[in-house]
Amino acid sequence: MRLNQRQIEVFNAIMVHKSVTAAAASLRTSQPTVSRELRDLEKQIGFDLFNRFGKRLTPTSQAQLLHSVVARSFVGMEEISRVATAIKGHNAAHIRIACLPAYAEAFLPDVVHRFLKARPQVHLSVHSLGEVALRHDMTTQLFDIGLTEGSYDYDDATTEKIDAGELLCVFPAGHPLTAKSVIDPQDFQGVAFVYYSEEDPYRHKIDEVFDAAGVARHFTLETTTATGLCSMVAAGVGVSIVNPFTAAHYAERGVVLRKLSVRVSYHVNLWRPAKGLRSAHADQFVRLLRQVTEEMKQRFKILLAD
Known part of the structure; x- marks a missing residue:
């Protein structure tokens, strides 16, 4: 089965505009034509x-699954159009960054602000998703920089570990354990604990610490993001252990940080495409990213000393 470009355009237009009438207008064609092409597409693929x-049309779960793939191809086409326009206007400098939501919220803003202050002509785009979805998108889309927790190898791309300190304990304000400056694994025995999903690479490292100490935590809630985890901690749902960037970010939002007696190193995996595909602007961004990381490591120490 091979779908043609027109069928994909019709399907995407209906999904985006939520109606056949609006889809037809966007495609500069008639409503009956769009309806006919949709029926032909459904007949060819064998399902509604x-x-x-x-x-009124409501997309099926199959349509939503198909569109998750189709949308990426259209984003790619829009990006080609944008770059062509930029080249025409002599402003083609563009850095595409793929990263975890935690980095987009708690780490990258400072890097981006400093970078654009010195280079206002450069356009940046930040694509943030969870680890599994992000790694998938990095195989299907072109990025200049990727920032993940897990290691990532693809074709001639390279992954380099950046030392970002260590995992930190996070508590809601007023929690009894905040009376201690350093937290032992045994302190978590029976304590309500907010934890990561199985896909998270640091979930297993944290589990190993508690398994080695013979500690049974009271699991209250599972979440897929560090930002979601810290929001739950701030609300008093439980306590947890999280990456230092998110921990420091939420220290300004009522979360209390403490050092864990068992050091669990934290690294950011910096992904870059093959050297022939790297830009000078992306190289400059990476150098600034390293500088900000070192500055934040010093900030972590100050927060823990308070």
Whole structure:
């Protein structure tokens, strides 16, 4: 089965505009034509893409799954158009960054601010997703920089570990354990604990610490992001152990930080494409990123000393 470009355009337009009428207008064609092309597409693939309630179309779960792939191809086409326009206007400098949501919220803003202050002509785009989805997108889309927790190898790309300190304990304000300056694994025995999903590479490292100490935590909630985890801690749902960037970010939002007696090193995995595909602007961004990382490591020490 091979779908043609027109069928994909029609399907995408309906998904984006939520109606056949609006889709037809965006494609500069008639509503009957779009309806016919949609029926032909559904007949070819062998399943319905939309539930029909009168004139209203509601996408099926299969349509949503298909569109998650289709949308990426359209983003790629839009990016080509944007770059072509930029080249015409002599402003093609663009850095595409893929990263975890935790970095987009608690780490990158400072790097981006400093970078653009010195180079206002450069355009940046930040694509943030969870670890598994992000690694998938990094194989299907072109990025200049990737920042992940897990290691990543693809073709001629390289991954380098950046030392970012160590994992930190996080507590809601007023929690009894905040009376201690250094927390032992045994202190978590029976304590309500917010934890990462199985896909998180640091979930297993944290589990190993508690397994070695024979400590049974009271698991209260599982979340896929460090920012979600710290928000739950701030609300008093439980305590946890998290990367230092997010911990420091939430220290300004009522979360109390403490050092763990068992050091669990934390690294950011810096992904770069093959050397022939690297830009000078991306190289400059990486140098600034390293500088900010070192500065933040000093900030972590100050926060823990308070």
